[in-house]
Amino acid sequence: MNTYKSTRHAKFLLNYHFVWIPKYRKDILDNKEIKNIIINTIDELAIEHSFEVLSIEIMSEHIHLFLSALPRYSPSKLMNIIKGTTGRRISKQFPELNIKGSVWTRAYFVATAGNVSSEAIQHYIEKQGD
Numbered sequence: 001m002n003t004y005k006s007t008r009h010a011k012f013l014l015n016y017h018f019v020w021i022p023k024y025r026k027d028i029l030d031n032k033e034i035k036n037i038i039i040n041t042i043d044e045l046a047i048e049h050s051f052e053v054l055s056i057e058i059m060s061e062h063i064h065l066f067l068s069a070l071p072r073y074s075p076s077k078l079m080n081i082i083k084g085t086t087g088r089r090i091s092k093q094f095p096e097l098n099i100k101g102s103v104w105t106r107a108y109f110v111a112t113a114g115n116v117s118s119e120a121i122q123h124y125i126e127k128q129g130d
Contacts, residue, residue, distance in 0.1 A: 005068070005070075007070065007071070010071050012070075012071050013068075013114050014068060014069050014070070014071060014112070014114075015054065015066065015067070015068050015069075015112065015113040015114060016066070016067055016068075016069060016075055016078065016110055016111070016112060016113070017064070017065070017066050017109075017110065017111045017112075017113055018063075018064070018065045018066075018067070018075075018078070018079060018082075018108055018109065018110050019062055019063065019064050019065075019108065019109040019110075020062065020063055020079070020083060020104055020105065020107070020108040020109070021061060021062045021063075021104070021105055021107075022061075022097075022103060022104060022105070023099050023100070023102055023103060023104060023105050024099060024105075025061060026097065026099070027060070027061075028090075028094075028097055028103070029058050029059065029060055029061065029062070029063065030060050033093065033094075034090055034094070035058050037086065037089050037090055037093060038058060038063065038086050038090075039056065039058070041082075041085055041086045041089050042056065042065065042082060042086065045081060045082060045085055046067070049069075049070075049073065049078075049081060050070055051067050051068060051069040051070065051073070051078070052067060052068040052069075053065070053066075053067050054066040054067055054068055065082070066113070075110045079108050079110070083104045083108070086103075086104075087102055087103040087104050090103045091103055
């Protein structure tokens with residue numbers, strides 16, 4: 001999970017923890033069909049966009065997704081891809097959930113995670129001149 005990955009031009013470790021909710025906190029995430037749509041869609045997107053799902057948990061009011069991504073994708077781009085595709089697929093199967101153009105709120109939470117702390121990186125950088 002915390003091993004560095006490489007492309008032709010970069011060595012990286014980019015892990016993101018995302019959390020997002022349905023629009024108006026609608027009670028839709030307990031529905032097994034909707035859960036399956038979300039999980040299957042995210043698995044397909046992981047293959048298509050070369051990111052790795054490290055963990056996913058669909059709670060009754062929100063979704064936690066922990067993934068490892070390539071540096072070409074910003075967190076906002078990843079959320080756009082994931083929320084947009086899952087939202088469209090849920091709306092197609094359950095049109096009544098498409099409230100004012102979307103299943104999801106526009107907001108989300110994101111945090112980065114790696115195998116070293118911010119303090120360790122700051123200390124490393126400060127000691128480079130010595």
